[in-house]
Amino acid sequence: MKIVINAKIVTDKEVLVGYSIIFNHKIISITKEIPKDIEIIDAKGAYLSAGFIDIHIHGSSGADVMDATPSSLDTISKSLLQTGTTSFLATTMTMSTKDIQNALLNIKNYKDEVSGAKILGVHLEGPFINRTKHGAQDAKYIQEPNFELIKDYIDIIKLITIAPEVTNAKEFIEYIYKNYPNIILSLGHSSANYKEAKKSFKWGISHATHLFNAMNPLHHREVGAVGAILEDEDISCEIIADNIHLHPSLYSLIYKLKKDNLLLITDAIRAGCIKEGIYSLSGQKVIVESGKATLENGTLAGSVLKLNSALKNFCNNSNIKLPQLIAMVTSIPAKKLGLDIGELKVGFPADIVLFDNEFNILKVFIDGELKIS
Numbered sequence: 001m002k003i004v005i006n007a008k009i010v011t012d013k014e015v016l017v018g019y020s021i022i023f024n025h026k027i028i029s030i031t032k033e034i035p036k037d038i039e040i041i042d043a044k045g046a047y048l049s050a051g052f053i054d055i056h057i058h059g060s061s062g063a064d065v066m067d068a069t070p071s072s073l074d075t076i077s078k079s080l081l082q083t084g085t086t087s088f089l090a091t092t093m094t095m096s097t098k099d100i101q102n103a104l105l106n107i108k109n110y111k112d113e114v115s116g117a118k119i120l121g122v123h124l125e126g127p128f129i130n131r132t133k134h135g136a137q138d139a140k141y142i143q144e145p146n147f148e149l150i151k152d153y154i155d156i157i158k159l160i161t162i163a164p165e166v167t168n169a170k171e172f173i174e175y176i177y178k179n180y181p182n183i184i185l186s187l188g189h190s191s192a193n194y195k196e197a198k199k200s201f202k203w204g205i206s207h208a209t210h211l212f213n214a215m216n217p218l219h220h221r222e223v224g225a226v227g228a229i230l231e232d233e234d235i236s237c238e239i240i241a242d243n244i245h246l247h248p249s250l251y252s253l254i255y256k257l258k259k260d261n262l263l264l265i266t267d268a269i270r271a272g273c274i275k276e277g278i279y280s281l282s283g284q285k286v287i288v289e290s291g292k293a294t295l296e297n298g299t300l301a302g303s304v305l306k307l308n309s310a311l312k313n314f315c316n317n318s319n320i321k322l323p324q325l326i327a328m329v330t331s332i333p334a335k336k337l338g339l340d341i342g343e344l345k346v347g348f349p350a351d352i353v354l355f356d357n358e359f360n361i362l363k364v365f366i367d368g369e370l371k372i373s
């Protein structure tokens, strides 16, 4: 059993001072007592929260989910610890059927073997997207939505990004929503207008992939998918808070509208967490310079954002309180996924992060085991 003392404990609702947290592989209690015969860790005044959850990440430290190798998954998993991330959805890209299925098979076989952040399952980003909004997804591999592509891996898929306006999307969305209600269906890489987006919410879309990016924007006469998403309080959305994909003045505005339905993600690629330079993204050349990842034609190609930096960016550009901010990378994604993680609740896994007031990560525990310090 371990106890962390002298921490400012960040829960969903408040910051607790003068309390300690006791855990083994699970959280045992938050208390003012220090029991005898227990390993004591002094947080020296640092913040402590549940570990962070990233539901949209492709790679890190030179590895990419689409490499489809166990070592790449492990590299990503270990590398994410330095960002405070303790679990994530391994996110695929629009590539050939064979490449996608290889990546899915690899995740299915090895997701529980990684030694760092846990793999909660898959975010399937494409290939069921719109050609006109492919962004850095390779348009030549776009397919019409079809269950056949993913049926053997359906048990590990937690989130599907789909353009609801393309042929067969309605049937596909309704089928998944009816038969696999735990899979999050997300509007993204879509040219849906306001009406089409609203209709898709009735079919089963409940989330929006990187809000504002690769979708129709909010114009005062053409309200676009963005307008439909912001208007409907039941639709959650994720944003890439790297101050590049979105102007930081939008953070507060989106938060005011979405509250408990706003999640922070990184959408990071293999160049995340390492030095800038030339990398590849599903076979395409990516240039990483000044914190920005682009294809040769200038299209933004994912990010090199770290989840703790996303928190810092959001914090520096809004008046949001720390518990609400941390919830965007802990309890909110956990609840959206329907998992008992992401909170410092008794009985929940002891996935715990310590960080300073600049969101630098100091210590990370996974299932109570100290992974970095």
Ligand SMILES: [Zn+2]
Pocket (backbone or CB within 6 Å): 056, 058, 091, 125, 267, 302
């Ligand atoms: Zn992505």
